[in-house]
Amino acid sequence: MEILNVIQGRRSIRRYRPDPVSVDQLQALVSEAGIWAPSAGNTQTWRFAVITNSLLLHKIKLVSPGLLGSPPALIVICQDLEEAQLKGGSLGPQFLAIADAAMAAQNIMLYAHALGLGTCVIASFHREALQAILGLPRSIAPIFIVSVGYPECTPRTPIRKKDVIWFNEYK
Amino acid sequence: MEILNVIQGRRSIRRYRPDPVSVDQLQALVSEAGIWAPSAGNTQTWRFAVITNSLLLHKIKLVSPGLLGSPPALIVICQDLEEAQLKGGSLGPQFLAIADAAMAAQNIMLYAHALGLGTCVIASFHREALQAILGLPRSIAPIFIVSVGYPECTPRTPIRKKDVIWFNEYK
Numbered sequence: 001m002e003i004l005n006v007i008q009g010r011r012s013i014r015r016y017r018p019d020p021v022s023v024d025q026l027q028a029l030v031s032e033a034g035i036w037a038p039s040a041g042n043t044q045t046w047r048f049a050v051i052t053n054s055l056l057l058h059k060i061k062l063v064s065p066g067l068l069g070s071p072p073a074l075i076v077i078c079q080d081l082e083e084a085q086l087k088g089g090s091l092g093p094q095f096l097a098i099a100d101a102a103m104a105a106q107n108i109m110l111y112a113h114a115l116g117l118g119t120c121v122i123a124s125f126h127r128e129a130l131q132a133i134l135g136l137p138r139s140i141a142p143i144f145i146v147s148v149g150y151p152e153c154t155p156r157t158p159i160r161k162k163d164v165i166w167f168n169e170y171k
Numbered sequence: 172m173e174i175l176n177v178i179q180g181r182r183s184i185r186r187y188r189p190d191p192v193s194v195d196q197l198q199a200l201v202s203e204a205g206i207w208a209p210s211a212g213n214t215q216t217w218r219f220a221v222i223t224n225s226l227l228l229h230k231i232k233l234v235s236p237g238l239l240g241s242p243p244a245l246i247v248i249c250q251d252l253e254e255a256q257l258k259g260g261s262l263g264p265q266f267l268a269i270a271d272a273a274m275a276a277q278n279i280m281l282y283a284h285a286l287g288l289g290t291c292v293i294a295s296f297h298r299e300a301l302q303a304i305l306g307l308p309r310s311i312a313p314i315f316i317v318s319v320g321y322p323e324c325t326p327r328t329p330i331r332k333k334d335v336i337w338f339n340e341y342k
Binding site: 001003004006007008010012023026027030031032033035036037038040042044046047048049050051052053056091095096098099100101102103105106107109110111114120121123134135136137140144158160161162164165166167168169170 | 173174175177178179181183194197198201202203204206207208209211213215217218219220221222223224227262266267269270271272273274276277278280281282285291292294305306307308311315329331332333335336337338339340341
């Protein structure tokens, strides 16, 4: 699929069919796409928990208001905030960790779309509760949840604002 | 170009040839790729200043330690932080604005690579100085600079950490 078709065809999916996503595809979303995003100073402080266990999915849904539908898999993009702090100072955990996780998320969502999978990036969840559910060490913080599954339908394309671009000084 | 070739072939470019990038291509990087990223609640609070004026490029370089080489163009990805606050509360400017700008940056960098252009995303610059140089209103904050140009050479591919992925509970 051509890159612009992938970029423009990706939708945020909030209703999924129950069909499972293969472990190989989920692994590939991270290892062939997510970790190929750039990271600040090539620090790669990101961590990726791929969730397919139905009990874990259920528990995560309970603490994640932003997680809609019943996706068969989640990729929880985390950051080792201690490592981010060591490598980037205070800018590390407060800014660079968010940026790097978001660029990895975008790679994952684009590749998923090319594979016929739907995704949605979610920031609305209870961070400490999710950390406890996943048994994460204190330093590893979930930044985004990306839901993954086969879309039940294709949502309409939201209109893009066009008046957000200018050349040189502010118009 | 296939999506995985684009994702895995993109490098961070820090040395550029002096050849200019066409206005049409720069416009397309934003309007065909950047604004097609998802945004929190579809708020699209992002703004994109495309810089090709040589005096502006020179001034921006003086206040941007992270900006290496002499790229012929920059895309300064900004956020309207007042709008982000109105729509997302304090999470808006502190988190969602960074995430949305980063996903837009990733789209821009992938499409640029598919067009044979090099890019680098930069977070190290003096925000207020850049705001003044670009004549931005107080509410519009630069979040990232993306340098754009024809690469002078292809950097080697940095090794990716492989032990950053696990399934279900923390291993």
